Structure formats: C-alpha cells, structure tokens
Amino acid sequence: MYKNILYNLYNKALNGRNGIDDLVKFQFIILIVLTILDIFLDSYIVGLLQLITMITIGYRFMSKNLYKRVKENQIYNNIRYGIISPFKNIIRRIKDRKHLYKKCSCGTTIKTPLPKKRGIKHTTCPNCGKRNRIIALRKKK
Numbered sequence: 125m126y127k128n129i130l131y132n133l134y135n136k137a138l139n140g141r142n143g144i145d146d147l148v149k150f151q152f153i154i155l156i157v158l159t160i161l162d163i164f165l166d167s168y169i170v171g172l173l174q175l176i177t178m179i180t181i182g183y184r185f186m187s188k189n190l191y192k193r194v195k196e197n198q199i200y201n202n203i204r205y206g207i208i209s210p211f212k213n214i215i216r217r218i219k220d221r222k223h224l225y226k227k228c229s230c231g232t233t234i235k236t237p238l239p240k241k242r243g244i245k246h247t248t249c250p251n252c253g254k255r256n257r258i259i260a261l262r263k264k265k
C-alpha cells in the first residue's frame with residue numbers, strides 16, 4: 125500500500141523527465157572517483173570538476189528534453205561499446221576453459237574442444253579449408 129503511494133509519487137515527480145540512464149550512472153561513477161581524488165588532492169580543479177559533474181547530473185536527470193538526452197545516452201553507449209568490445213573476446217577466451225582458439229590467416233577464428241593430450245594439434249578452417257596448427261598447452265580433464 126505505502127509502496128504503491130511512494131511509487132506513484134516517484135512516477136509523478138519524474139513524469140516526462142529523463143531520470144536515470146546509463147550516462148547518469150557513469151556520471152555518478154565519475155563523481156565518486158572525483159570525491160575520492162578530492163580527499164587526497166587539495167585541488168581547485170577537482171572541486172570544479174565535481175561541481176560541473178553534479179550540475180550535469182541534476183540537469184540530465186530532471187531534463188524534459190528527452191530527445192536530446194536519449195541521443196546523448198546513445199552516443200555514450202556507442203563510445204562505451206567501442207572501448208569494451210575489443211576486450212570482450214579476450215575475456216571470453218580466458219574464461220573458456222574447455223576450448224582452444226586459433227586465428228586463421230583468412231581472418232576467421234577457429235574454436236576447437238580441448239584435446240585428450242597436450243601437444244600439437246591440427247584443425248581445418250571451415251571458411252578457407254587451410255590446415256592450422258594449434259599448440260595445446262592444456263588437455264581435457
């Protein structure tokens with residue numbers, strides 16, 4: 125009951141406003157980092173950056189120009205994706221303990237299950253048919 129009333133009040137207050145999106149979340153992280161920096165550095169620049177971040181958070185949070193805010197958020201997400209995506213494959217390969225990966229000269233990445241024995245293994249590329257050598261340092265458990 126109370127939860128519903130609070131929820132309705134919250135919705136009314138934020139009706140037509142941008143609220144929290146990915147960019148606002150990122151700005152909060154920046155604000156936290158700046159606050160930590162502020163403890164160690166007694167600098168006007170850090171304080172000024174904190175103030176600017178706080179103002180932009182408030183502005184973006186309460187803004188009614190949703191079209192512009194959504195666009196800003198999209199730009200931010202595109203940049204973030206561009207930074208993270210090259211590392212995503214590397215992280216996935218490190219986490220994957222059951223397969224071996226090898227990049228063929230044609231550009232395709234070949235994924236094969238771990239062999240029963242350690243050593244040199246051969247696989248055929250499904251794209252160009254070239255035989256590739258994989259050195260297996262791990263074996264199936």
Ligand SMILES: [Zn+2]
Nearest residue numbers: 228230249252
């Ligand atoms: Zn190939």
